[in-house]
Amino acid sequence: MTVAAVPAVCAPLPVLGRDVTVPLVTGGEVTYAALDYAASAPALQRVWDDVAAYAPYYGSVHRGAGYLSQLSTDLFENARRDVAAFLGCREGDQVVFTRSTTDSLNLLAAALPAGCEVFVFETEHHASLLPWRNAEVTYLDAPSSPAEAVETLERALAAREPYGPALVCVTGASNVTGELWPVRELAAAAHAHGARIVLDAAQLAPHHPVDVRDLDVDWVAFSGHKLYAPFGAGVLAGRSDWLREADPYLAGGGASRKVSRRADGGVDVEWHDSAARHEAGSPNVIGAYSIASACKALTEAGFEALVAREEYLIAKVRAGLAEVSEVRVLSLFGDDAPRVGVISFVVEGWNSSHFAAALSAEYGIGVRDGLFCAHPLVRTLLGSDPQTQGECGAPEAAPGEKSLNAIRVSFGAGTPDEHVERFVGAVRTLVREGARWSYRTEEGRCVPDTSA
Secondary structure: OOOOOOOOOOOOOOEOOOOOEEEOOOOOEEEOEEOEOOOOOOOEHHHHHHHHHHHHHOOOOOOOOOHHHHHHHHHHHHHHHHHHHHHOOOOOOEEEEEOOHHHHHHHHHHOOOOOOEEEEEOOOOHHHHOOOOOOEEEEEOOOOOHHHHHHHHHHHHHOOOOOOOEEEEEEOEOOOOOEEOOHHHHHHHHHHOOOEEEEEOOOOOOOOOOOHHHHOOOEEEEEHHHOOOOOOOEEEEEOOHHHHHOOOOOOOOOOEEEEEEOOOOOEEEEEOOOHHHHOOOOOOHHHHHHHHHHHHHHHHHOHHHHHHHHHHHHHHHHHHHHOOOOEEEOOOOOOOOOEOOEEEEEEOOOOHHHHHHHHHHHHOEEOEEEOOOOHHHHHHHHOOOOOOOOOOOOOOOOOOOOOOOEEEEEOOOOOOHHHHHHHHHHHHHHHHHOOOOOEEEEOOEEEEOOOO
């Protein structure tokens, strides 16, 4: 695999933690290589600076007449407009601030009209696989190509009877393989059959531009903590009608426009029709502001340059892993499929938890091991029995024992070349020479044995 030269003008974006050192079990310290962006990306320095500048002026939102409250309210609502611009929202779309992608999709699930059918591939993260508990759900098998994904969806939608409201939920980029999904084509198939579509952009938005008009999706959901804004906020953005007609996601202050007592002793409530309808309680203004700051920072950096650099890092990692015959990279669509900086793999002869623990303890490299909260997909990729037990984290398997899990390395706009080079070198050394330390299982995780 040829690795193209990275554009000289594109340097990693400054992030927090880039100079943090961690101890090695073998002695000494090393600069930490954070290669778990798919779980939580580090905060951009720009985001941190913006939040720090605002923090002294923090005040209640939509609640106070004082200067700081008015300033905070303006900042919160401007953040909503900035996110709408980042996503290319249409006139009339709503941007609702939530806690995360999971929260966003549960909100949408609670707003589905009566009798709505939901179509979702088994390849989804649990955040988009599981929220639809009060709807009739059709789970679609994992496709082997983007074209098969579209064909599978078209067949399922064409077969539904009677013809009522329907929603398709699909990821933009897999949190396991990093592969890009044919969102525009899936949206066209959904709309051709009278269905709507929501895009889980948790792994897509940090790496590629997301435009709801260009993709023609009805809603998009993502998390701030994957978009270099780890302050506990997320976004659901899109069409307002289902949201406006649904009961508030949470009942309380902020969601209500007017509350009055009735003569019979009860309470009458008039709810907001705006995004506030689903934002009851004091909002996470810092979380919302940090997302808006990250949106602006990524836009100003230029996705074209960011994508080019990431593709260079992806090629470097994949080329390095390809040189180690014991490594098998997991993929649905094949080696040539476009992807973001998320790569999962297994190593012959290694328990994945043991391998990940050795990367951390001996090389200062942070990756993820487990099933990545996408159990059906990882089981399909590993060719395991669908009934085999597994967890989002590492299962209780000792070093050397077989385990149902994989290793995931992920990176993005803040990743320096040295981190991926160290990772590739560490994989090669571990496979050829083995771990230099002994490990044991403790509370479900593989850890260095320091008892000797």
